Amino acid sequence: MTPDLVLFDCDGVLVDSEAVTNRIIQENLAARGLSLPLEQIVTLFVGGTMAGVRDTAHSMGATLESNWLDLIYGEMFAGLAAQCEVIPGVSNVLDHLDHAHIPYAVCSNGPHAKMDITLTACGLKERFDGRIYSREDVPAPKPAPDVYLYAAKLANIAPARCVVIEDSPTGAKAGKAAGMRTFGYVAETDPTRLAPICDALFDDMAKLPKLLHLPHAAVAQS
Known part of the structure; x- marks a missing residue:
C-alpha cells in the first residue's frame, strides 16, 4: 500500500x-x-x-x-x-515523495528549539515548514502515540493510511500504538531491537521509496 x-x-x-x-x-x-x-x-x-x-x-x-x-x-x-549533518539519502526520499504528491511531516520527542537547529543546519527546515511536530505539542511523549496521531489529525488522514519511519524502540512503539505501519531504519540501530516492533526494516534511505510502494513514474523522475 x-x-x-x-x-x-x-x-x-x-x-x-x-x-x-x-x-x-x-x-x-x-x-x-x-x-x-x-x-x-x-x-x-x-x-x-x-x-x-x-x-x-x-x-x-x-x-x-x-x-x-x-x-x-x-x-x-x-x-x-x-x-549536525543530514542522513544520507534523505533529500532524495523527499524528492520522491514530492513527485508522488505524498505529504510528509516530522514528529519528534525533541523540543522545537532543537529541531530548529538541526533541520536548519541540514537544509531541511523549509521542506518541513508547517509540518514540524514535537512532544511539546501533545500531552505525552513517545512511546505514547500522541505526536503521530496529532500529525495525522492535522493532515486529515486516517492513521491506517500513514507510515512512520523510526530508528528507536521508543519511537517505533509510538508508531504502532498510533495504529500506523512502522518501518525501522537500522543503519545505526541493532536490528534485533526493532524487528519485534516494526512492520519492516531497512538500512539505507535509498531503499525507502520502494518500501513505500511509490509509483514507478515518481521514482523514475528522481
Missing part, C-alpha cells in the same frame, strides 16, 4: 545528530559522577526525552543541578549547530 502520509522521526532518521548528542550526554554525566559506556548511553536514552535522561541518570547516582536541563540543552544545541 502506498501511504497517504509519511511521518519521520527527526534524530537518527532525518538528521545525523545522535552521535553528537550521545557523546555530549556521556561527557556531561561523567563530569557529574556517572560514567557510562557509549553503548549504554544509546540503550538507555536514544529515542527518549531529556527529562527522561535526567530522571534515569539521577536514579543511577548522577549529581545533577536543578537547572541541568537548561545546561545540557545549551551544550547540545552548540554541538549540533556545529556538527
Whole structure:
C-alpha cells in the first residue's frame, strides 16, 4: 500500500545528530559522577526525552543541578549547530515523495528549539515548514502515540493510511500504538531491537521509496 502520509522521526532518521548528542550526554554525566559506556548511553536514552535522561541518570547516582536541563540543552544545541549533518539519502526520499504528491511531516520527542537547529543546519527546515511536530505539542511523549496521531489529525488522514519511519524502540512503539505501519531504519540501530516492533526494516534511505510502494513514474523522475 502506498501511504497517504509519511511521518519521520527527526534524530537518527532525518538528521545525523545522535552521535553528537550521545557523546555530549556521556561527557556531561561523567563530569557529574556517572560514567557510562557509549553503548549504554544509546540503550538507555536514544529515542527518549531529556527529562527522561535526567530522571534515569539521577536514579543511577548522577549529581545533577536543578537547572541541568537548561545546561545540557545549551551544550547540545552548540554541538549540533556545529556538527549536525543530514542522513544520507534523505533529500532524495523527499524528492520522491514530492513527485508522488505524498505529504510528509516530522514528529519528534525533541523540543522545537532543537529541531530548529538541526533541520536548519541540514537544509531541511523549509521542506518541513508547517509540518514540524514535537512532544511539546501533545500531552505525552513517545512511546505514547500522541505526536503521530496529532500529525495525522492535522493532515486529515486516517492513521491506517500513514507510515512512520523510526530508528528507536521508543519511537517505533509510538508508531504502532498510533495504529500506523512502522518501518525501522537500522543503519545505526541493532536490528534485533526493532524487528519485534516494526512492520519492516531497512538500512539505507535509498531503499525507502520502494518500501513505500511509490509509483514507478515518481521514482523514475528522481
